[in-house]
Amino acid sequence: MLDPEEAVERIRAAFRPPEGHRTLHAKGAFYAGTFTATPEATALSRAGHLSGETIPVTVRWSNAGGNPRVPDPKPDIRGMAVSWKLPDGTATDLLGQTSPRFPTKDPEEFVALTEASVNPLRLPLFLLRHPHLVGPVLSGLTGGALASPVSFAEATFYPIHAYGWVDAAGTTTWVRYSFVPVATRADRLDETFTGPDRLREEMAARLARVPVEHDVRVQVAGPGHDPHDPTAVWKGARELLAGRITVTEAVPDPETEGAVVVFDPTRVVDGLELSDDPILRYRPAAYSESVSRRMQPRDR
Numbered sequence: 604m605l606d607p608e609e610a611v612e613r614i615r616a617a618f619r620p621p622e623g624h625r626t627l628h629a630k631g632a633f634y635a636g637t638f639t640a641t642p643e644a645t646a647l648s649r650a651g652h653l654s655g656e657t658i659p660v661t662v663r664w665s666n667a668g669g670n671p672r673v674p675d676p677k678p679d680i681r682g683m684a685v686s687w688k689l690p691d692g693t694a695t696d697l698l699g700q701t702s703p704r705f706p707t708k709d710p711e712e713f714v715a716l717t718e719a720s721v722n723p724l725r726l727p728l729f730l731l732r733h734p735h736l737v738g739p740v741l742s743g744l745t746g747g748a749l750a751s752p753v754s755f756a757e758a759t760f761y762p763i764h765a766y767g768w769v770d771a772a773g774t775t776t777w778v779r780y781s782f783v784p785v786a787t788r789a790d791r792l793d794e795t796f797t798g799p800d801r802l803r804e805e806m807a808a809r810l811a812r813v814p815v816e817h818d819v820r821v822q823v824a825g826p827g828h829d830p831h832d833p834t835a836v837w838k839g840a841r842e843l844l845a846g847r848i849t850v851t852e853a854v855p856d857p858e859t860e861g862a863v864v865v866f867d868p869t870r871v872v873d874g875l876e877l878s879d880d881p882i883l884r885y886r887p888a889a890y891s892e893s894v895s896r897r898m899q900p901r902d903r
């Protein structure tokens with residue numbers, strides 16, 4: 604297994620980011636809002652944030668690459684990281700991105716694909732050598748996962764991994780999330796935003812008028828749906844609405860004041876269970892390594 608320190612070193616070597624920024628998803632901004640679960644979610648999990656009470660959330664929308672100064676119009680996957688602050692003081696996180704499918708179960712292959720994607724000339728050769736990745740990579744390209752959205756408010760984000768929902772009786776149901784925008788083209792602002800930071804500018808203008816909402820939908824695993832494989836497609840899975848995230852305002856990046864905020868997909872609370880998905884299990888060590896690199900003085 605690739606050492607997480609080496610994984611972060613290799614990704615940083617590919618992007619050559621300035622010190623003090625995230626290794627991936629380096630450009631992003633923080634927002635505050637709330638989440639309210641539906642009774643269907645409450646019935647399937649006893650987790651505190653799924654109780655139906657309105658719970659505060661922190662959201663970070665980002666561009667996936669390692670360059671904190673990348674112009675927003677450049678094609679890239681986008682991220683939506685969400686942290687729920689539960690009434691008992693605990694927290695749980697989900698990290699979504701715009702590609703519905705994750706290409707591999709092997710962390711090293713993900714790192715190699717990331718390295719190859721930075722150089723468009725290397726990518727075709729890499730895919731020739733890894734033909735099983737052609738399908739997932741092409742579905743990302745053709746499905747619009749890399750297109751620069753008009754607004755983060757219009758993008759759908761997929762947290763990829765399955766999580767177990769444990770109900771009051773101790774029964775586990777495996778689910779996979781998506782964050783589906785409530786806003787449509789009809790809700791677009793009259794102004795157009797075209798500059799390098801246009802996604803943040805558009806969001807500021809939109810939030811000055813209305814909150815930005817994403818429905819949290821889940822697919823519920825049925826027979827034959829593997830919760831431990833991040834590349835699995837759950838054909839025919841039942842779907843339900845689990846709740847709604849409502850973002851109301853931009854908030855300052857806590858890291859400019861010396862705090863460190865890490866969204867961790869394995870941060871769960873009672874009522875949630877982690878799968879044995881090898882990508883999910885690998886991520887915390889890579890994120891910790893990225894955080895220690897990020898603690899270096901920030902080079903703007």
Ligand code: HEM
Nearest residue numbers: 625626627628663682684698700710762763889890893894
């Ligand atoms: C082996 C697989 C993966 C590796 C090595 C990896 C690596 C990283 C690293 C190093 C960071 C920066 C962490 C920090 O400094 O706080 C990051 C951030 C992020 N990753 Fe991953 N990642 C992987 C898989 C995924 C998957 C499957 C998703 C989506 C479902 C994802 C979504 C994100 C998001 C949204 C962020 C930004 C979090 C924020 O806004 O702070 N990553 N990733």
